Amino acid sequence: MPEGSEKKSSFLQIENLARTGRTLVNQFYIILKTAQVHDPNNVAFLHTMDNLIKTLTPVLTKENEALLLLKGDYLYFEDTRLKQDIEGFVSFNYVIAELKKRGIGSIIFKAGLDQKDLRKFIHIFLNLTAAKGAVFEALEIQLDDAGIKGVDIDKIKHKKEDASFTEAQGAKEIAKKSYFNAVAVTKEIMGNARLNQTVNIKKAKRAVQSIVDIILHEEISILGLTSIKNYDEYTYNHCVNVCILAIALGQRLGFSKTHLSDLGMAALFHDIGKIAIPIEVLHKPLEFTDEEWALIRRHPVGGVTTMLKMKGLNEAAIKTMIVAFEHHQNFDHTGYPKVTNKSPLTLYSRIVSIADCYDAMTSSRVYNKTPFPPDKALSLMWDRAGRYYDPLVMKVFVNMLGVYPIGTLVILDTREMGLVYQSNPSLEKIDRPKVILITDVGGKDRNVKLITDLSETDTATGKYKRSIVRAEDPRKFNIDVAEYYL
């Protein structure tokens, strides 16, 4: 809940507010776009304004005011955070960028809002010219001068430029607890399944639900943990990493909470078929023999038969089986196992396939101690989208991780070194993530680690304060990436 908001909302009201809020953002986006093409009296433009007023009328009738708030990289309507899914992808990013550009932290729509007020507001919003750094103030004056009663604005509240690294520790502790609980549960379940002992699916479900909660509320705190690549416990960490990445991707695609849980379960158990493979084969440092290779390629089938033993035929179990079977089949139907009926892979499988591959490529293993750096792995995967991976889901994956995914070591133009901590939600600034600064300009370790946003500009010059020069392999500098996310 945003600061200062003390309104209480009921169960159904929250659902309605979220829906109204998303509609409002989409309509506001359409108005801004339409106003740039049509003149103010154009029927299409007037129609878009009517739609927005209609959307707000029930709220304004009841509450007198309706608040669209920008907090960090998220939009809120009243006290409800608006989930940004695939449908609102373009409109949300556009509206956030336009608000940020003008230093607007909130738009307050008031009872009595009419077409005339809204038209004036849009005109001033789009046509304002002011010196950099004084845009909000100029906008506020012009809106006052225009005598607009139905819409008001408030200034964006900036956090400190370089937030202390320790600020995020609270959320991280919760995420860590959930992460390692999920690893422990996965280990227990796969261990029991391997020994044909009773498997407690409920524990896994609880673990996955925790991850879903974290991703819905504080995604970054757990996404960073996927850079934990523990090759002693590779299988379990890998399953949890894939689960986290898949849920995060599913959230971008707009899956509901319950479906995110199903997707998470499917991702967590995508490799369950490996329990039939002897440990010594799984951990073999040398190349597989033909027999071993055949055994490895059988694990998707083993996944289904194992799940059949563990669970009944309920919907979630079936989704898990489908993913276990399909996660090594490529988008172009190459891969394994070979099937006679080449029907399209399910979206769940296509999501898990990407998450699986990304985590595997960026993990060191007994047989491969040179994993791909995150940006290189993503690059290679991007290049193969359309053949091995669903190109659309791949796009969403890149949008989610950014061109420099979490865990990428980057050298900045300030000669500082940093680790990517959070991608930039704005597509236009996808190469400007938030970074944990780990060395100073002289190359010395920082005692206090700082998080900095590479999209921050210098108020005086308007230029970016820091930019990425290149990505580097952390092993070259003996840097343990995971350490910074724990």
Next chain:
Amino acid sequence: MAENLQRSISDEKGGAAAHETKVPPEELQKVKEIVDALTKAIKISKIYPSSNPIYQKFINELLKEKYDSYITEYGNLKLRLAQSKLIYNGAEVYDNPDRLENIALKLYTDGIREITFHEGLDNSELLSFLDALNTNLDPEKTDDDMVTLLWEKNLQHITYFVIEEAAAEGEGSAAEDLAKRAPLSGFVKAGEMDTPKKRHLEAESGMPVTEEKPKQQPAPELPVYSVYTLTEDEIEQLKREKEAEENPVFTFKIIDILYEILYMERDFNAFSEVVDTLEKAIDLLISRADLVRAGRLLKNLHEISGAREKFSDEELNRVIRAIDRAGDAVRIKELGDMLNKNQAIDINALTSYLSLLNKNSAIPMLELLEIDNRNIRRIVCDVITGLVKDDIDLLGRKISDKRWYIVRNIVYVLGRVNNTKSIEHLKRALKYDEPRVRIEGIKSLASIGGETAKDLILTALNDKDGQVRIHAVRSLASLNHKKAVEPLMIYINQEAFKKADFTEKKEFFEAIGKLGANEALPFLKGILTKRTWLFKRTSQDELRACAAFGLGKAGTNDALNLLQAVKEKPGSIVETARLKAISEIKKLQVKQ
């Protein structure tokens, strides 16, 4: 919303007791009233659906009169759980010796130690909560417990504190241990790099063995952002795909996968397990009236049962058993229940599905003849016909069934099989109590034909039911069974025949005319020209009129001459029949 992420377990262990204070009696009373109302609501919800006005009224009263009044005065309502008890600020407000009904125990068992009701709780959310409490969480039937279930309900104004199972049991440190040793244990320092193994790489990442390695050939940089911006069309496509997978129907893809696995799986136990699942899938599809998918699955199983070169005998037998199972009495009953419930059945899909069942299903399938829908009964008969054509006796034995409507269909099928072996069974059908079965028996015998069948039909001339006799005489006529002429004449001359109704008499005479032609003329002429005294005239005139119809069916010139020679009173029954018969012969002659 679970609070287990926000609070530590140590808070729980000491916290609640430490804050216990003496609760004023009026405050405690209000809490007890809410808890009482909640427990009553749970009981009511077991009886009435949530839409029921009585239930709705009760929930409204609970919220408005009790809950809101408490919240306004004291704020959020926090209850601690102590096994079977609910505790409010140290005071017990609920206990129930009945463990099955105890709501505190239900929550406690799954690790919930505290539950808080917040301001803003409304009907729908409360109903969701009650629904969760009423859910049967039998571990054999569900993967949910109270915590996962409440999570799925997405409650916004009811929060709860959970202790994790491992910690509760004192095992506790598995996750913490992992957290301590995980991050660095596998970390690789510079200089330790080795060559990735191709198959390992492909097995783990899906990248094929020909993939380049980063050191040898740097990966391409990601392109500018516009390339990976989703277009409106792409967003729409993803939205459609997402929605499609949110529809439970999408899970039926597993059937195709399991079928593929049967071709890959060589371990018989695993193979059998997959077949078990496919059997359950058929049950599920039938219960959902999805006969298209059920038929496709059955067809796939038939394909396997025919692919002898690809499967062992053990595997083939397992698949055949699965097909047999689909047609056993239990499954056919379930199919029947479904057909009775669903009016809009895809008839083609039903036909295909039934046709794919094995012969063993023929007898259980007879139960489907109980269904009201005539089209379905007809399809069932057609399918049974196909199934029993090589094993008539299987069906023939069922002629003794007490349900005449089933037996009539059996008799119909026996006729459709068109096998002389059916005749023995049809002979028994002619003795069945219900005339409609005997009539069907005559039709079936007629459709089989042959001297034996005709002779059997001839016996039906003595049936006690007029309709049966009529069907018998019609069949004999249509079969052109000339041997029947004499018995028919004998029958007509019996005293009892005079009491038969006019239709029956007419059928008999027409049959004689048709079968006997000129040879029957003396007999017919004798009756046509025979006159009686006044008091017997009506009865005799009926016979004379029937004789005229018989001459009409004889259709010869001699018959025509005979009819034309007779003079009758205009408008009389005999004259009317005579004129119709003459007209019929003339029409026949024109055609010839």
